[in-house]
Amino acid sequence: MVRARVGELVESNRFQMFVIGVIVVNAITLGAETSTVLQVESGPLLTTIDHLALAIFAFELAARLYASGWRFFKDPWNVFDFVVVAIALIPTAGPLSVLRSLRILRALRLVAMVPSMRRVVAALVRSVPGLLSLSGLLVLLVHVGGVIASNLFGDTGDPRFSGLGPTLLTLFQITTGGGWSDVLRDLMNQKPFAWIFFLVYLVVGSFTVLNLFIAVVCSAMQEEITVPAPRSASHDDLLLREVRALREEVRAIRQNA
Structure with missing residues:
Protein backbone atom coordinates (compact mmCIF):
# COMPACT_ATOMS: atom_id res chain seq x y z
CA MET A 1 0.00 0.00 0.00
CA VAL A 2 2.93 2.36 0.66
CA ARG A 3 4.22 1.81 -2.85
CA ALA A 4 0.76 2.41 -4.24
CA ARG A 5 0.47 5.72 -2.41
CA VAL A 6 3.93 6.80 -3.51
CA GLY A 7 2.96 5.91 -7.07
CA GLU A 8 -0.22 7.97 -6.77
CA LEU A 9 1.83 10.91 -5.49
CA VAL A 10 4.41 10.92 -8.28
CA GLU A 11 1.74 10.40 -10.96
CA SER A 12 -0.58 13.12 -9.66
CA ASN A 13 -1.05 16.24 -11.77
CA ARG A 14 0.00 18.59 -8.97
CA PHE A 15 3.29 16.79 -8.42
CA GLN A 16 3.96 16.68 -12.17
CA MET A 17 3.31 20.42 -12.48
CA PHE A 18 5.60 21.06 -9.50
CA VAL A 19 8.44 19.10 -11.13
CA ILE A 20 7.89 20.93 -14.42
CA GLY A 21 8.15 24.24 -12.57
CA VAL A 22 11.41 23.12 -10.93
CA ILE A 23 12.81 22.13 -14.33
CA VAL A 24 11.98 25.55 -15.79
CA VAL A 25 13.48 27.41 -12.81
CA ASN A 26 16.60 25.24 -12.94
CA ALA A 27 17.04 25.88 -16.67
CA ILE A 28 16.80 29.64 -16.06
CA THR A 29 19.32 29.34 -13.22
CA LEU A 30 21.83 27.44 -15.35
CA GLY A 31 21.50 30.08 -18.04
CA ALA A 32 22.03 32.85 -15.48
CA GLU A 33 25.23 31.19 -14.28
CA THR A 34 26.80 31.85 -17.68
CA SER A 35 26.56 35.61 -17.01
CA THR A 36 29.64 37.02 -15.31
CA VAL A 37 27.66 39.90 -13.81
CA LEU A 38 24.99 37.64 -12.32
CA GLN A 39 27.63 35.21 -11.10
CA VAL A 40 29.34 37.99 -9.14
CA GLU A 41 26.12 39.46 -7.74
CA SER A 42 24.11 36.27 -7.04
CA GLY A 43 26.56 33.38 -7.39
CA PRO A 44 25.80 31.69 -4.02
CA LEU A 45 22.04 32.04 -4.56
CA LEU A 46 22.24 30.47 -8.03
CA THR A 47 24.34 27.60 -6.66
CA THR A 48 21.84 27.01 -3.85
CA ILE A 49 18.92 26.92 -6.28
CA ASP A 50 20.82 24.50 -8.50
CA HIS A 51 21.58 22.14 -5.60
CA LEU A 52 18.01 22.33 -4.36
CA ALA A 53 16.64 21.51 -7.81
CA LEU A 54 19.02 18.55 -8.09
CA ALA A 55 17.86 17.28 -4.68
CA ILE A 56 14.21 17.50 -5.80
CA PHE A 57 15.02 15.64 -9.03
CA ALA A 58 16.84 12.90 -7.11
CA PHE A 59 13.93 12.54 -4.65
CA GLU A 60 11.37 12.42 -7.47
CA LEU A 61 13.39 9.81 -9.36
CA ALA A 62 13.89 7.69 -6.23
CA ALA A 63 10.16 7.84 -5.48
CA ARG A 64 9.24 6.73 -9.00
CA LEU A 65 11.81 3.94 -8.85
CA TYR A 66 10.46 2.78 -5.47
CA ALA A 67 6.86 2.85 -6.70
CA SER A 68 7.52 0.96 -9.95
CA GLY A 69 10.39 -1.34 -8.99
CA TRP A 70 12.48 -2.71 -11.82
CA ARG A 71 9.62 -2.08 -14.23
CA PHE A 72 10.72 1.54 -14.04
CA PHE A 73 13.45 0.82 -16.59
CA LYS A 74 11.01 -0.60 -19.16
CA ASP A 75 9.92 2.92 -20.07
CA PRO A 76 12.56 4.67 -22.27
CA TRP A 77 11.58 8.07 -20.84
CA ASN A 78 12.29 6.82 -17.32
CA VAL A 79 15.71 5.63 -18.45
CA PHE A 80 16.34 9.04 -19.98
CA ASP A 81 15.42 10.77 -16.70
CA PHE A 82 17.63 8.36 -14.75
CA VAL A 83 20.68 9.00 -16.96
CA VAL A 84 20.24 12.80 -16.87
CA VAL A 85 19.94 12.90 -13.07
CA ALA A 86 22.77 10.38 -12.63
CA ILE A 87 25.11 12.56 -14.72
CA ALA A 88 24.21 15.56 -12.58
CA LEU A 89 25.06 13.63 -9.39
CA ILE A 90 28.61 12.81 -10.57
CA PRO A 91 31.20 15.08 -8.86
CA THR A 92 32.53 17.68 -11.29
CA ALA A 93 35.95 18.16 -9.72
CA GLY A 94 39.26 17.46 -11.44
CA PRO A 95 39.15 15.66 -14.79
CA LEU A 96 35.36 15.32 -14.55
CA SER A 97 34.85 19.09 -14.56
CA VAL A 98 33.73 18.82 -18.19
CA LEU A 99 30.54 17.16 -16.91
CA ARG A 100 29.57 20.47 -15.32
CA SER A 101 28.46 21.76 -18.72
CA LEU A 102 26.15 18.74 -19.06
CA ARG A 103 23.96 19.98 -16.21
CA ILE A 104 21.83 21.79 -18.79
CA LEU A 105 20.65 18.36 -19.94
CA ARG A 106 18.31 18.50 -16.97
CA ALA A 107 16.24 21.01 -18.95
CA LEU A 108 15.55 18.23 -21.47
CA ARG A 109 13.56 16.45 -18.77
CA LEU A 110 10.81 18.86 -19.72
CA VAL A 111 10.38 16.78 -22.89
CA ALA A 112 9.77 13.66 -20.81
CA MET A 113 7.32 15.45 -18.52
CA VAL A 114 5.12 17.12 -21.16
CA PRO A 115 3.07 14.59 -23.25
CA SER A 116 2.84 16.85 -26.31
CA MET A 117 6.64 17.18 -26.44
CA ARG A 118 7.01 13.43 -26.05
CA ARG A 119 4.78 12.90 -29.08
CA VAL A 120 6.93 15.23 -31.16
CA VAL A 121 10.11 13.38 -30.17
CA ALA A 122 8.44 10.02 -30.81
CA ALA A 123 7.43 11.24 -34.26
CA LEU A 124 11.01 12.30 -35.01
CA VAL A 125 12.29 8.89 -33.93
CA VAL A 227 -2.06 6.03 -32.92
CA PRO A 228 -2.86 6.12 -29.17
CA ALA A 229 0.22 6.29 -27.00
CA PRO A 230 0.90 3.18 -24.85
CA ARG A 231 0.51 3.47 -21.12
CA SER A 232 3.68 3.68 -19.10
CA ALA A 233 4.90 0.78 -17.00
CA SER A 234 4.42 2.76 -13.78
CA HIS A 235 0.77 3.41 -14.66
CA ASP A 236 0.12 -0.30 -15.31
CA ASP A 237 1.91 -1.25 -12.11
CA LEU A 238 -0.21 1.21 -10.13
CA LEU A 239 -3.44 -0.26 -11.54
CA LEU A 240 -2.27 -3.77 -10.71
CA ARG A 241 -1.56 -2.83 -7.09
CA GLU A 242 -4.96 -1.17 -6.76
CA VAL A 243 -6.71 -4.30 -8.07
CA ARG A 244 -4.79 -6.46 -5.60
CA ALA A 245 -5.66 -4.14 -2.71
CA LEU A 246 -9.32 -4.25 -3.74
CA ARG A 247 -9.26 -8.06 -3.77
CA GLU A 248 -7.76 -8.10 -0.27
CA GLU A 249 -10.51 -5.78 1.01
CA VAL A 250 -13.25 -7.96 -0.54
CA ARG A 251 -11.65 -11.07 0.97
CA ALA A 252 -11.50 -9.42 4.41
CA ILE A 253 -15.15 -8.40 4.19
CA ARG A 254 -16.18 -11.96 3.32
CA GLN A 255 -14.19 -13.39 6.24
CA ASN A 256 -15.77 -10.93 8.70
CA ALA A 257 -19.22 -11.71 7.36
Whole structure:
Protein backbone atom coordinates (compact mmCIF):
# COMPACT_ATOMS: atom_id res chain seq x y z
CA MET A 1 0.00 0.00 0.00
CA VAL A 2 2.93 2.36 0.66
CA ARG A 3 4.22 1.81 -2.85
CA ALA A 4 0.76 2.41 -4.24
CA ARG A 5 0.47 5.72 -2.41
CA VAL A 6 3.93 6.80 -3.51
CA GLY A 7 2.96 5.91 -7.07
CA GLU A 8 -0.22 7.97 -6.77
CA LEU A 9 1.83 10.91 -5.49
CA VAL A 10 4.41 10.92 -8.28
CA GLU A 11 1.74 10.40 -10.96
CA SER A 12 -0.58 13.12 -9.66
CA ASN A 13 -1.05 16.24 -11.77
CA ARG A 14 0.00 18.59 -8.97
CA PHE A 15 3.29 16.79 -8.42
CA GLN A 16 3.96 16.68 -12.17
CA MET A 17 3.31 20.42 -12.48
CA PHE A 18 5.60 21.06 -9.50
CA VAL A 19 8.44 19.10 -11.13
CA ILE A 20 7.89 20.93 -14.42
CA GLY A 21 8.15 24.24 -12.57
CA VAL A 22 11.41 23.12 -10.93
CA ILE A 23 12.81 22.13 -14.33
CA VAL A 24 11.98 25.55 -15.79
CA VAL A 25 13.48 27.41 -12.81
CA ASN A 26 16.60 25.24 -12.94
CA ALA A 27 17.04 25.88 -16.67
CA ILE A 28 16.80 29.64 -16.06
CA THR A 29 19.32 29.34 -13.22
CA LEU A 30 21.83 27.44 -15.35
CA GLY A 31 21.50 30.08 -18.04
CA ALA A 32 22.03 32.85 -15.48
CA GLU A 33 25.23 31.19 -14.28
CA THR A 34 26.80 31.85 -17.68
CA SER A 35 26.56 35.61 -17.01
CA THR A 36 29.64 37.02 -15.31
CA VAL A 37 27.66 39.90 -13.81
CA LEU A 38 24.99 37.64 -12.32
CA GLN A 39 27.63 35.21 -11.10
CA VAL A 40 29.34 37.99 -9.14
CA GLU A 41 26.12 39.46 -7.74
CA SER A 42 24.11 36.27 -7.04
CA GLY A 43 26.56 33.38 -7.39
CA PRO A 44 25.80 31.69 -4.02
CA LEU A 45 22.04 32.04 -4.56
CA LEU A 46 22.24 30.47 -8.03
CA THR A 47 24.34 27.60 -6.66
CA THR A 48 21.84 27.01 -3.85
CA ILE A 49 18.92 26.92 -6.28
CA ASP A 50 20.82 24.50 -8.50
CA HIS A 51 21.58 22.14 -5.60
CA LEU A 52 18.01 22.33 -4.36
CA ALA A 53 16.64 21.51 -7.81
CA LEU A 54 19.02 18.55 -8.09
CA ALA A 55 17.86 17.28 -4.68
CA ILE A 56 14.21 17.50 -5.80
CA PHE A 57 15.02 15.64 -9.03
CA ALA A 58 16.84 12.90 -7.11
CA PHE A 59 13.93 12.54 -4.65
CA GLU A 60 11.37 12.42 -7.47
CA LEU A 61 13.39 9.81 -9.36
CA ALA A 62 13.89 7.69 -6.23
CA ALA A 63 10.16 7.84 -5.48
CA ARG A 64 9.24 6.73 -9.00
CA LEU A 65 11.81 3.94 -8.85
CA TYR A 66 10.46 2.78 -5.47
CA ALA A 67 6.86 2.85 -6.70
CA SER A 68 7.52 0.96 -9.95
CA GLY A 69 10.39 -1.34 -8.99
CA TRP A 70 12.48 -2.71 -11.82
CA ARG A 71 9.62 -2.08 -14.23
CA PHE A 72 10.72 1.54 -14.04
CA PHE A 73 13.45 0.82 -16.59
CA LYS A 74 11.01 -0.60 -19.16
CA ASP A 75 9.92 2.92 -20.07
CA PRO A 76 12.56 4.67 -22.27
CA TRP A 77 11.58 8.07 -20.84
CA ASN A 78 12.29 6.82 -17.32
CA VAL A 79 15.71 5.63 -18.45
CA PHE A 80 16.34 9.04 -19.98
CA ASP A 81 15.42 10.77 -16.70
CA PHE A 82 17.63 8.36 -14.75
CA VAL A 83 20.68 9.00 -16.96
CA VAL A 84 20.24 12.80 -16.87
CA VAL A 85 19.94 12.90 -13.07
CA ALA A 86 22.77 10.38 -12.63
CA ILE A 87 25.11 12.56 -14.72
CA ALA A 88 24.21 15.56 -12.58
CA LEU A 89 25.06 13.63 -9.39
CA ILE A 90 28.61 12.81 -10.57
CA PRO A 91 31.20 15.08 -8.86
CA THR A 92 32.53 17.68 -11.29
CA ALA A 93 35.95 18.16 -9.72
CA GLY A 94 39.26 17.46 -11.44
CA PRO A 95 39.15 15.66 -14.79
CA LEU A 96 35.36 15.32 -14.55
CA SER A 97 34.85 19.09 -14.56
CA VAL A 98 33.73 18.82 -18.19
CA LEU A 99 30.54 17.16 -16.91
CA ARG A 100 29.57 20.47 -15.32
CA SER A 101 28.46 21.76 -18.72
CA LEU A 102 26.15 18.74 -19.06
CA ARG A 103 23.96 19.98 -16.21
CA ILE A 104 21.83 21.79 -18.79
CA LEU A 105 20.65 18.36 -19.94
CA ARG A 106 18.31 18.50 -16.97
CA ALA A 107 16.24 21.01 -18.95
CA LEU A 108 15.55 18.23 -21.47
CA ARG A 109 13.56 16.45 -18.77
CA LEU A 110 10.81 18.86 -19.72
CA VAL A 111 10.38 16.78 -22.89
CA ALA A 112 9.77 13.66 -20.81
CA MET A 113 7.32 15.45 -18.52
CA VAL A 114 5.12 17.12 -21.16
CA PRO A 115 3.07 14.59 -23.25
CA SER A 116 2.84 16.85 -26.31
CA MET A 117 6.64 17.18 -26.44
CA ARG A 118 7.01 13.43 -26.05
CA ARG A 119 4.78 12.90 -29.08
CA VAL A 120 6.93 15.23 -31.16
CA VAL A 121 10.11 13.38 -30.17
CA ALA A 122 8.44 10.02 -30.81
CA ALA A 123 7.43 11.24 -34.26
CA LEU A 124 11.01 12.30 -35.01
CA VAL A 125 12.29 8.89 -33.93
CA ARG A 126 9.64 7.21 -36.09
CA SER A 127 10.79 9.24 -39.11
CA VAL A 128 14.49 8.32 -38.75
CA PRO A 129 14.45 5.44 -41.32
CA GLY A 130 12.88 7.66 -43.97
CA LEU A 131 15.21 10.53 -43.14
CA LEU A 132 18.24 8.26 -43.50
CA SER A 133 17.11 7.19 -46.97
CA LEU A 134 16.55 10.80 -48.01
CA SER A 135 19.94 11.76 -46.55
CA GLY A 136 21.57 9.14 -48.74
CA LEU A 137 19.71 10.50 -51.75
CA LEU A 138 20.83 14.04 -50.91
CA VAL A 139 24.47 12.97 -50.54
CA LEU A 140 24.29 11.21 -53.91
CA LEU A 141 22.74 14.31 -55.50
CA VAL A 142 25.39 16.63 -54.09
CA HIS A 143 28.19 14.28 -55.20
CA VAL A 144 26.86 13.97 -58.76
CA GLY A 145 26.28 17.72 -58.92
CA GLY A 146 29.77 18.35 -57.54
CA VAL A 147 31.46 16.27 -60.22
CA ILE A 148 29.43 17.98 -62.98
CA ALA A 149 30.05 21.48 -61.55
CA SER A 150 33.78 20.83 -61.20
CA ASN A 151 33.99 19.93 -64.88
CA LEU A 152 31.83 22.86 -65.96
CA PHE A 153 33.18 25.66 -63.78
CA GLY A 154 36.61 24.46 -62.67
CA ASP A 155 38.37 26.52 -65.37
CA THR A 156 36.76 29.82 -64.33
CA GLY A 157 39.30 30.44 -61.57
CA ASP A 158 36.55 30.71 -58.97
CA PRO A 159 37.96 29.24 -55.70
CA ARG A 160 34.50 27.87 -54.87
CA PHE A 161 34.87 25.41 -57.77
CA SER A 162 38.64 24.83 -57.61
CA GLY A 163 38.23 21.15 -56.68
CA LEU A 164 35.72 18.53 -55.69
CA GLY A 165 35.86 19.46 -52.00
CA PRO A 166 35.16 23.20 -52.39
CA THR A 167 32.55 22.41 -55.04
CA LEU A 168 30.70 20.03 -52.74
CA LEU A 169 30.73 22.63 -49.98
CA THR A 170 29.42 25.27 -52.40
CA LEU A 171 26.62 23.01 -53.64
CA PHE A 172 25.61 22.11 -50.09
CA GLN A 173 25.38 25.82 -49.34
CA ILE A 174 23.27 26.29 -52.47
CA THR A 175 21.02 23.39 -51.39
CA THR A 176 20.21 25.21 -48.16
CA GLY A 177 19.34 28.33 -50.19
CA GLY A 178 22.24 30.44 -48.95
CA GLY A 179 23.83 32.90 -51.40
CA TRP A 180 23.18 30.88 -54.55
CA SER A 181 22.25 34.01 -56.54
CA ASP A 182 25.67 35.60 -55.86
CA VAL A 183 27.44 32.43 -56.99
CA LEU A 184 25.32 32.27 -60.14
CA ARG A 185 25.94 35.92 -61.09
CA ASP A 186 29.70 35.55 -60.61
CA LEU A 187 29.79 32.49 -62.85
CA MET A 188 27.61 33.97 -65.55
CA ASN A 189 30.28 36.57 -66.27
CA GLN A 190 32.32 33.74 -67.83
CA LYS A 191 29.69 31.01 -68.29
CA PRO A 192 26.47 32.63 -69.59
CA PHE A 193 24.60 29.31 -69.54
CA ALA A 194 25.48 28.49 -65.93
CA TRP A 195 21.89 29.31 -64.98
CA ILE A 196 20.75 26.05 -66.61
CA PHE A 197 22.78 23.94 -64.19
CA PHE A 198 21.70 26.00 -61.19
CA LEU A 199 18.03 25.90 -62.18
CA VAL A 200 18.03 22.10 -62.50
CA TYR A 201 20.03 21.62 -59.30
CA LEU A 202 17.80 23.94 -57.26
CA VAL A 203 14.58 22.34 -58.50
CA VAL A 204 15.80 18.80 -57.78
CA GLY A 205 17.82 19.53 -54.63
CA SER A 206 16.16 22.35 -52.74
CA PHE A 207 12.55 22.24 -53.93
CA THR A 208 12.16 18.46 -54.11
CA VAL A 209 14.53 16.61 -51.78
CA LEU A 210 14.41 19.07 -48.90
CA ASN A 211 10.62 19.22 -49.05
CA LEU A 212 10.58 15.43 -48.89
CA PHE A 213 12.34 15.70 -45.51
CA ILE A 214 9.48 17.85 -44.25
CA ALA A 215 6.92 15.45 -45.73
CA VAL A 216 8.47 12.45 -43.93
CA VAL A 217 8.46 14.24 -40.57
CA CYS A 218 4.88 15.46 -41.03
CA SER A 219 3.75 11.95 -41.96
CA ALA A 220 5.39 10.50 -38.84
CA MET A 221 3.75 13.15 -36.65
CA GLN A 222 0.37 12.39 -38.19
CA GLU A 223 0.82 8.71 -37.41
CA GLU A 224 1.87 9.55 -33.86
CA ILE A 225 -1.27 11.62 -33.34
CA THR A 226 -3.65 8.99 -34.75
CA VAL A 227 -2.06 6.03 -32.92
CA PRO A 228 -2.86 6.12 -29.17
CA ALA A 229 0.22 6.29 -27.00
CA PRO A 230 0.90 3.18 -24.85
CA ARG A 231 0.51 3.47 -21.12
CA SER A 232 3.68 3.68 -19.10
CA ALA A 233 4.90 0.78 -17.00
CA SER A 234 4.42 2.76 -13.78
CA HIS A 235 0.77 3.41 -14.66
CA ASP A 236 0.12 -0.30 -15.31
CA ASP A 237 1.91 -1.25 -12.11
CA LEU A 238 -0.21 1.21 -10.13
CA LEU A 239 -3.44 -0.26 -11.54
CA LEU A 240 -2.27 -3.77 -10.71
CA ARG A 241 -1.56 -2.83 -7.09
CA GLU A 242 -4.96 -1.17 -6.76
CA VAL A 243 -6.71 -4.30 -8.07
CA ARG A 244 -4.79 -6.46 -5.60
CA ALA A 245 -5.66 -4.14 -2.71
CA LEU A 246 -9.32 -4.25 -3.74
CA ARG A 247 -9.26 -8.06 -3.77
CA GLU A 248 -7.76 -8.10 -0.27
CA GLU A 249 -10.51 -5.78 1.01
CA VAL A 250 -13.25 -7.96 -0.54
CA ARG A 251 -11.65 -11.07 0.97
CA ALA A 252 -11.50 -9.42 4.41
CA ILE A 253 -15.15 -8.40 4.19
CA ARG A 254 -16.18 -11.96 3.32
CA GLN A 255 -14.19 -13.39 6.24
CA ASN A 256 -15.77 -10.93 8.70
CA ALA A 257 -19.22 -11.71 7.36
